[in-house]
Amino acid sequence: MSLGLFFWKSPFRGCQTxxxxxxxxxxxxxxxxxxxxxxxxxxxxxxIAFQKKVGQDIETDKIEKTFIPEGQEVLENLANLYRDIDPDILEIATNVIKYAQGVLRLKLSNHIYLTLPDHLSYxxxxxxxxxxxxxxxxxEIKRFYKVEYEIGLKAISLVKDEMSILLPDSEAASIALHIVNARQDNSDLGVTIRMTELVQDILNIVHFYYGMTFDEDSFQYTRFITHLQYFARRLLHQERRESNDDFLYDQIQKKYQKAFKCTERINDYLLNVENTSLTKDEQLYLAIHIQRVTTED
Structure with a gap:
């Protein structure tokens, strides 16, 4: 079942519960x-509905989540999905979401309550x-989204404990992508996947240009990955800005010549695969991060 038909508003409030x-x-x-x-x-x-009938009051102390689907067709698809999926899978998915929100210390988008059960069922x-x-x-996911990948492993463990089914470890990566996607305000999963590919491709360009292996446990590497993730997200969502700080651009070009040349390779790649080029701001900040990650002790 495709979940592309779903659009979620914020949880409803102000209802006389x-x-x-x-x-x-x-x-x-x-x-x-x-x-x-x-x-x-x-x-x-x-x-919440155990031994209940239509028309009876909802026990408010059992409410964990509320949201409003948009449109009758969406509501019908939602009803079909939740009616067809094994209740044990729904419970596991809900527990994984609770665990993820606790670990990440944030609320995930409502759509995760559909995409994750659907994925686990499949x-x-x-x-x-x-x-x-x-x-x-x-x-790539294990490297770039370590916390989300660990959440995925937790989900695999819950499936094994509750249903005696051992999912392959690669499923932890797929679950991690759903978590990452839910952190990004209902972004399309395809965009999240493309972001991951972009980050890896840019890392490869830097790796081969410098002929070096990164210390993946270092602070500068972590900062570089974070910068690349935000850069890829802005690029794919077309949220790019330009400050036109020509003075800083010229200074970085002179000071970090090799790193700047590396950004030109990245720019060639983007022109080829995304039909776009780096802005001056993007190029100078990439150069700064490349300089740091390739020269740290």
């Missing part, structure tokens, strides 16, 4: 209700059928 009634039961943990504006609203919580089905489809970006 004491009057919330169950309009439809999707499973033991998910129901539909109407808010004070008469909008159909998804309400999630462990056991991954478990493939594993049961003996199909081992590896994520080609596993190595």
């Amino acid at each position: 004491s009057e919330m009634k169950i309009e439809k039961i999707l499973n033991n943990n998910v129901v539909l209700t109407l808010n004070e504006s008469n909008q159909e609203t998804v309400v999630m919580g462990r056991g 991954a478990i089905s493939r594993t049961k059928e003996g199909l081992d489809i590896r994520n080609p970006l596993t190595w």
Whole structure:
């Protein structure tokens, strides 16, 4: 099932929760209700519909998440998804999301409550059928998104403990991408994947230009990766700015000549694969980071 049809608003607020009634039961943990504006609203919580019937009050102390799907078609697709997925998978996905938010200390976008259960369901089905489809970006994801990858390993562990199914370690990388995507305010997963590829390609250009291997545990390397991730995100989302600081640009070009030449290689790559070129700001800050990561002791 494609999830491209889903669009999520912020969790609803201001509803008179004491009057919330169950309009439809999707499973033991998910129901539909109407808010004070008469909008159909998804309400999630462990056991929130257990031994309940349509028309009964929702126990507010069991509510963990609420959100409003946009459009009837979206609502129907949502209902089908939550009705068809194994409740154990939904519970595992919810626990992974809670764990991720605790580790990352932030709230993830609402769409993760759909994309992650859907992905886990598909991954478990493939594993049961003996199909081992590896994520080609596993190595890159382990390097660039270490925390999210560890969350992915936690998800694999939960699936093993709760369902006695051992997912391949590469699934941790795929789960990590969903977490990364949910951190970026509902960005398209394809953009997240392309970001990862861009970062790796730029690292390769620097690696081969200097003929050196990076110390991946160093502070400057971590800073460089973070800079590349934000750069790739801005480039793909077309959120680029130009300060036109010609003085600083000229100073960096003179001071860090080799690093600046390396950015020209990066610029050639971007022209070839993305049909775009570096701005002066992007070029000078890339040069600064390249200089730091290639000269640290």
